[in-house]
Amino acid sequence: MVIGGSISRFYAGSFGQFLQYACRNLEVVNLGEVGAGAAKMRRNFQVGVLDSESGLLPQMPSGHRWLLVQGGLNSVWLPEATSWTLSRLFVDAHSAGFGVVALSLTPWGDDADGRFDGWKGLRMHRATQHVVDFVMGRLKPTAAFGSRAAGRPENSPDWVPGELPAVAVDLWASDLRTGNVAPLRPAEALRESFAKSPYRRQVEAKEDLVAAARAIGRQFLAKKYHSFDPTHPNTAGHKLMAALTCQQAPAAWTCDCDALRRAEWRAGRVQASK
Numbered sequence: 001m002v003i004g005g006s007i008s009r010f011y012a013g014s015f016g017q018f019l020q021y022a023c024r025n026l027e028v029v030n031l032g033e034v035g036a037g038a039a040k041m042r043r044n045f046q047v048g049v050l051d052s053e054s055g056l057l058p059q060m061p062s063g064h065r066w067l068l069v070q071g072g073l074n075s076v077w078l079p080e081a082t083s084w085t086l087s088r089l090f091v092d093a094h095s096a097g098f099g100v101v102a103l104s105l106t107p108w109g110d111d112a113d114g115r116f117d118g119w120k121g122l123r124m125h126r127a128t129q130h131v132v133d134f135v136m137g138r139l140k141p142t143a144a145f146g147s148r149a150a151g152r153p154e155n156s157p158d159w160v161p162g163e164l165p166a167v168a169v170d171l172w173a174s175d176l177r178t179g180n181v182a183p184l185r186p187a188e189a190l191r192e193s194f195a196k197s198p199y200r201r202q203v204e205a206k207e208d209l210v211a212a213a214r215a216i217g218r219q220f221l222a223k224k225y226h227s228f229d230p231t232h233p234n235t236a237g238h239k240l241m242a243a244l245t246c247q248q249a250p251a252a253w254t255c256d257c258d259a260l261r262r263a264e265w266r267a268g269r270v271q272a273s274k
Contacts, residue, residue: 021081
């Protein structure tokens with residue numbers, strides 16, 4: 001069961017379609033929705049899967065239920081809230097007998113996107129990184145959720161079963177990124193505007209922050225993976241997403257990652273390359 005936003009709903013060879021091709025014991029049902037943030041993703045799982053009248057749960061055999069999550073970008077400007085809601089989605093799935101495989105957010109953005117201008121770019125980058133670090137299990141609950149951590153019924157300083165995915169795939173720090181081929185942004189303009197930036201009180205870290213802000217372009221989605229914009233990966237990008245997932249796929253899926261490497265999207269479906 002795929003839950004996510006518009007990236008998961010890609011129409012011309014999505015990561016879910018590539019994985020279904022490569023994994024013999026995997027049947028993919030895609031409940032991704034364009035524009036869905038973390039809260040809508042959770043709601044889509046509750047209604048589309050868990051609902052006693054309309055949900056698909058009865059059609060999924062016990063012991064063979066998997067949730068494949070890739071999303072949260074539509075609410076990423078609220079990173080603690082997004083992380084909290086994704087965690088509650090994972091708990092919902094865990095409680096219903098699902099194993100959870102979560103793909104992190106992908107690199108995104110470009111220099112033409114005003115959200116990445118100057119110091120705004122570092123804030124957006126760090127918000128995305130926060131959600132990625134939560135999914136990858138690199139944060140403690142208090143760091144991931146902020147004040148929301150106090151609302152965890154377990155009241156534990158550490159993660160409890162179900163709050164994190166069983167498998168986490170890092171797409172953020174992957175070959176999807178532009179990387180070092182992108183030039184660094186000019187330093188002087190950032191230094192001059194630091195006093196008016198959201199980081200102005202972190203004077204002792206000024207040069208580190210300037211360095212991070214200069215490198216934002218290196219965190220963008222590589223142009224060769226752009227589809228209709230610099231946020232949504234194209235078919236080649238989705239194939240790479242599937243390949244990275246395949247390397248960590250549960251054994252129960254019976255995946256052939258070499259077959260995936262040779263596959264291509266052709267005539268409306270994934271098939272072996274000619």
